[in-house]
Amino acid sequence: MKSYKTIGKIGEGTFSEVMKMQSLRDGNYYACKQMKQHFGSIEQVNNLREIQALRRLNPHPNILTLHEVIFDRKSGSLALICELMDMNIYELIRGRRHPLSEKKIMHYMYQLCKSLEHMHRNGIFHRDVKPENILVKQDVLKLGDFGSCRSVYSKQPYTEYISTRWYRSPECLLTDGYYSYKMDVWSAGCVFYEIASLEPLFPGANELDQISKIHDIIGTPAQKTLTKFKQSRAMSFDFPFKKGSGISLLTTNLSPQCHSLLCAMVAYDPDERITAHQALQHPYFQEQRAAEKQALASYRHTLLPEHPTAPGPARNNWHVAKEGRKQKQSLRQEEEHPQRRGPAYLTELPRLRLPGVTKLSSYSSPSLYSVFASGPHGKVLQPLKHGGANKKTETQKDMKPNLKQYRLPTIERRGGRC
Numbered sequence: 001m002k003s004y005k006t007i008g009k010i011g012e013g014t015f016s017e018v019m020k021m022q023s024l025r026d027g028n029y030y031a032c033k034q035m036k037q038h039f040g041s042i043e044q045v046n047n048l049r050e051i052q053a054l055r056r057l058n059p060h061p062n063i064l065t066l067h068e069v070i071f072d073r074k075s076g077s078l079a080l081i082c083e084l085m086d087m088n089i090y091e092l093i094r095g096r097r098h099p100l101s102e103k104k105i106m107h108y109m110y111q112l113c114k115s116l117e118h119m120h121r122n123g124i125f126h127r128d129v130k131p132e133n134i135l136v137k138q139d140v141l142k143l144g145d146f147g148s149c150r151s152v153y154s155k156q157p158y159t160e161y162i163s164t165r166w167y168r169s170p171e172c173l174l175t176d177g178y179y180s181y182k183m184d185v186w187s188a189g190c191v192f193y194e195i196a197s198l199e200p201l202f203p204g205a206n207e208l209d210q211i212s213k214i215h216d217i218i219g220t221p222a223q224k225t226l227t228k229f230k231q232s233r234a235m236s237f238d239f240p241f242k243k244g245s246g247i248s249l250l251t252t253n254l255s256p257q258c259h260s261l262l263c264a265m266v267a268y269d270p271d272e273r274i275t276a277h278q279a280l281q282h283p284y285f286q287e288q289r290a291a292e293k294q295a296l297a298s299y300r301h302t303l304l305p306e307h308p309t310a311p312g313p314a315r316n317n318w319h320v321a322k323e324g325r326k327q328k329q330s331l332r333q334e335e336e337h338p339q340r341r342g343p344a345y346l347t348e349l350p351r352l353r354l355p356g357v358t359k360l361s362s363y364s365s366p367s368l369y370s371v372f373a374s375g376p377h378g379k380v381l382q383p384l385k386h387g388g389a390n391k392k393t394e395t396q397k398d399m400k401p402n403l404k405q406y407r408l409p410t411i412e413r414r415g416g417r418c
Contacts, residue, residue: 001070001079004032009270020084030067038076045071045078053124053146054080062115064135064144085135085142092136093198102254104139105196109261110288111141112191116276117182119143124348125181126336129188131195165210166190166200170221171270173211174237176227180209182270185279189265193247197255201247201266208300209241217267219244225269257284259322 010031011018021032039045046052052072068081093100100108112134119126126133126149133145150158157177169186193201202217204210209384220239230236247263253334254262261284264274274282363404380390 002082003070004030006032013145021077022079023355028374031082033080033082033144035078037078037079039078039332040076041069042073045069048078049149050057050146051080053119053149055362056122057119057124057146060115060118061140062142063110063118064142067153079089080295082144085137087136089131089136089195091133093110093131093195099196099198099253102196102258105192105258106288107139108136108141108195109188109192110280110285112143112188113276113285115141115143116188117280119277120152120181120184124149124151125183126187127158127162127185129191130164131191134191153416161381162227165207166203169215169270170268171229173207180270182273183271185265186270188276189262192262192265195314196258214242214268215239215242217247221268226273227267255284279388286374337405 003024005024007022007029009017012120015037016033016035019032021030022028022102024213025029051066054064057063058066064085066080067083070079070081071077099105103409116126116129124146124179128145128148129143131229133143135142135144156179157175158179163213167187167190169179169183172183193199197294202213204213220242224249226237226239228376237321247266248259251340261274261279261282264282281286
């Protein structure tokens with residue numbers, strides 16, 4: 001922590017307090033989540049679900065970024081250095097007289113569903129989705145505080161009283177910990193309504209009042225749904241029938257698509273409730289999907305610009321590319337082995353395939369090529385035609401096999417010099 005300077009306190013919860021810190025290394029500001037619990041070893045720190053979840057889910061544009069984990073072995077203190085956001089959703093809507101525009105609501109909810117989809121796809125569910133844990137910075141929404149998260153594949157039952165009461169799903173309220181990742185979608189639906197109306201959807205004073213508030217709006221569930229809940233509850237329960245006022249009366253200022261998605265997210269039966277992945281495909285987010293697709297196409301075009309190809313049918317493109325590779329290979333060979341110019345250029349002798357003759361690797365003058373040939377006195381040198389000449393010169397006619405007037409640069413001869 002010596003690398004950071006404390007600026008001020010941002011907030012405090014049951015298990016931690018959050019401070020605003022400035023890094024002395026880069027001067028940037030961060031949020032420091034200081035844990036109130038003390039830890040005995042680094043293994044205990046690494047086994048924390050919050051740290052494991054953030055490491056697995058990062059990086060993602062809608063998940064809070066974890067920059068550094070600081071653990072002091074002597075004192076046992078633990079601090080998580082995270083990205084600093086401007087505010088949370090509760091602070092954004094608190095004290096507002098007029099609701100946000102539906103376009104802004106749509107933008108925030110699409111990002112929240114993106115974070116849930118990424119989290120559930122990676123085998124984690126949050127269990128405490130509420131406005132205080134959803135952070136905003138310059139219209140970018142990020143989900144934070146993974147201290148209550150669990151693995152999707154962990155064995156039930158889970159802890160009963162885990163999420164904040166107002167955002168707790170019916171299966172959390174009516175069973176002994178038999179719930180799943182669908183509870184996050186219910187909580188997100190409650191946040192959805194609160195962003196749109198600036199009021200909580202089910203503000204229960206206690207557990208029984210919370211169930212009553214849900215039944216007042218949605219109505220009592222079907223008998224088959226209650227039967228599912230009774231199978232995992234020690235005590236039985238029977239609710240008086242309520243039709244429910246319906247969410248539609250509370251969302252008259254919102255579009256039909258918005259109302260449709262909201263009802264799908266707060267379905268009483270978790271088996272009938274929409275998933276985060278399905279929510280992203282809802283018609284309500286059609287504009288968001290189109291904008292995201294266009295932004296992705298522009299990014300790819302900037303990152304990988306298209307190069308014009310030679311005109312012609314598409315089936316000949318491979319031939320053009322092949323010729324281009326040949327030209328590049330030829331240029332590369334010329335750079336590695338530059339040709340010499342002028343009369344001093346030497347030509348390599350052709351490879352000989354004569355029995356009993358050693359291969360030659362020497363060079364000769366361009367004016368004369370010589371090879372070994374059989375003669376009355378053994379292997380002798382015999383002139384070759386060069387430059388397209390059809391007749392032997394006078395010197396070549398008078399030349400004898402034993403003459404030593406030819407000069408081969410790499411062949412040494414006894415009693416003489418090359």
